[in-house]
Amino acid sequence: MILVGITGKSGSGKSYFAEKLAEAIERSSVISIDNVFSRLMNKEQVIDRIVKEYGQSVLKEGKIDLDIILNNKEIFSRIYEIIGNDLESEVERELKEREKSGEKACIIEWWGLPNTDLVNKCNCSIYIQANAEERLAALKNRETYMTPKSMNERDNVLGTDYASKEYDLVVQNDYNQKVIEEVIRFVKEKMKDQTLLKGKSQGQQPMDITINNAKEVLKKYLMKNKRKLNHSIRVAEVAKILAEKNNVPVDEAVIASLLHDIGKSMTNQEMLELCATREVTMYDFEIFQSPGVLHGKAGAILFEKEFDRESNPEKFDRIKHAISSHVAGADDKMNMLDKIVYVADNIELEKEKKNNGEETQDQKKTDDLLAKIKNGEIENLDDCIQIIIEGKKQRAEKRGVECNPLVDNILNTDDDEISR
Ligand SMILES: [Fe+2]
Numbered sequence: 001m002i003l004v005g006i007t008g009k010s011g012s013g014k015s016y017f018a019e020k021l022a023e024a025i026e027r028s029s030v031i032s033i034d035n036v037f038s039r040l041m042n043k044e045q046v047i048d049r050i051v052k053e054y055g056q057s058v059l060k061e062g063k064i065d066l067d068i069i070l071n072n073k074e075i076f077s078r079i080y081e082i083i084g085n086d087l088e089s090e091v092e093r094e095l096k097e098r099e100k101s102g103e104k105a106c107i108i109e110w111w112g113l114p115n116t117d118l119v120n121k122c123n124c125s126i127y128i129q130a131n132a133e134e135r136l137a138a139l140k141n142r143e144t145y146m147t148p149k150s151m152n153e154r155d156n157v158l159g160t161d162y163a164s165k166e167y168d169l170v171v172q173n174d175y176n177q178k179v180i181e182e183v184i185r186f187v188k189e190k191m192k193d194q195t196l197l198k199g200k201s202q203g204q205q206p207m208d209i210t211i212n213n214a215k216e217v218l219k220k221y222l223m224k225n226k227r228k229l230n231h232s233i234r235v236a237e238v239a240k241i242l243a244e245k246n247n248v249p250v251d252e253a254v255i256a257s258l259l260h261d262i263g264k265s266m267t268n269q270e271m272l273e274l275c276a277t278r279e280v281t282m283y284d285f286e287i288f289q290s291p292g293v294l295h296g297k298a299g300a301i302l303f304e305k306e307f308d309r310e311s312n313p314e315k316f317d318r319i320k321h322a323i324s325s326h327v328a329g330a331d332d333k334m335n336m337l338d339k340i341v342y343v344a345d346n347i348e349l350e351k352e353k354k355n356n357g358e359e360t361q362d363q364k365k366t367d368d369l370l371a372k373i374k375n376g377e378i379e380n381l382d383d384c385i386q387i388i389i390e391g392k393k394q395r396a397e398k399r400g401v402e403c404n405p406l407v408d409n410i411l412n413t414d415d416d417e418i419s420r
Pocket residue numbers: 260261295296326327345
């Protein structure tokens with residue numbers, strides 16, 4: 001099934017475009033994520049988590065008061081940390097059902113799409129812009145009355161950084177029929193491309209394991225996710241420093257780091273299915289709590305599909321293992337390359353920067369770790385890993401979510417490998 005994502009500020013015309021697209025594309029339908037978001041806010045476990053974070057004051061008659069959530073920047077800025085996983089799983093469950101019922105395309109529309117990973121999973125993403133007056137007029141027709149000032153305030157609270165993502169199409173909505181036609185034509189063309197692309201990659205020859213080829217594969221999978229793509233490049237830069245310090249082949253550290261997150265190009269459902277067909281060991285936490293953490297294992301399978309093992313099986317296996325274990329360790333033991341990728345992933349500078357560019361507490365902590373490694377204050381990777389895991393556990397506790405219980409596997413070291 002082809003997934004089309006439409007985003008833009010409220011009143012920009014997303015739902016109208018989505019409807020028109022659904023009319024124009026055979027066997028397609030729309031999911032408005034606003035509805036999924038509201039549904040989620042009625043779920044007991046979500047209510048518990050939000051209350052744990054912000055106290056009883058966010059409740060109104062036992063339910064989350066959306067007015068409070070959507071009008072308070074401080075509260076709203078952390079909402080995706082709290083409900084992001086649930087929201088994505090809910091949308092994916094819905095998508096799965098529609099696919100089962102034979103639908104060929106689904107259009108998801110939401111102003112907050114760039115704040116989630118969903119936008120990167122779309123085969124075609126569209127950002128609709130509209131000027132303030134047009135938006136105000138559109139909102140007036142629809143729901144609550146807004147003044148230019150209150151609309152501005154709402155935009156500010158919701159704080160979506162639309163420029164942080166790359167879209168296949170950016171359109172200025174001048175409420176003219178021509179714009180709609182342009183979008184419909186574009187999506188139909190894009191759908192043809194997708195079908196062609198799928199056919200192409202199946203017959204492709206596996207590549208040699210080189211840094212240049214790794215860059216190509218990284219682009220292929222994470223092209224649309226500029227943030228993740230840049231993150232992967234920065235992880236590779238840090239991994240290079242760590243590899244030099246620890247006598248690990250630099251090219252392996254760079255390749256594994258560039259590719260460590262390619263699994264994030266898949267939906268949770270796709271990751272689960274891919275891992276299940278390959279009979280990869282999966283734990284309860286990965287299946288039921290947070291399937292997104294399977295992106296390491298799923299990414300390792302993508303690596304296997306893209307690269308040639310025959311020319312250098314040891315190198316191939318080491319890199320695959322590092323990709324697979326970068327989220328929460330390995331089923332067997334961790335070697336130096338695995339640990340380098342894990343540490344680099346967690347201490348690269350920008351990792352914790354939020355969409356709006358503000359530094360968080362976590363950011364400051366990771367800055368310290370990189371500085372300490374660089375100036376020799378931390379020599380041992382295990383010490384660094386201890387600090388990272390401790391930090392993860394503390395943050396999970398503070399947020400009232402379960403920390404991936406598998407992280408302790410990270411310190412499960414293969415001593416023979418250490419000397420390598
Ligand atoms: Fe990752």
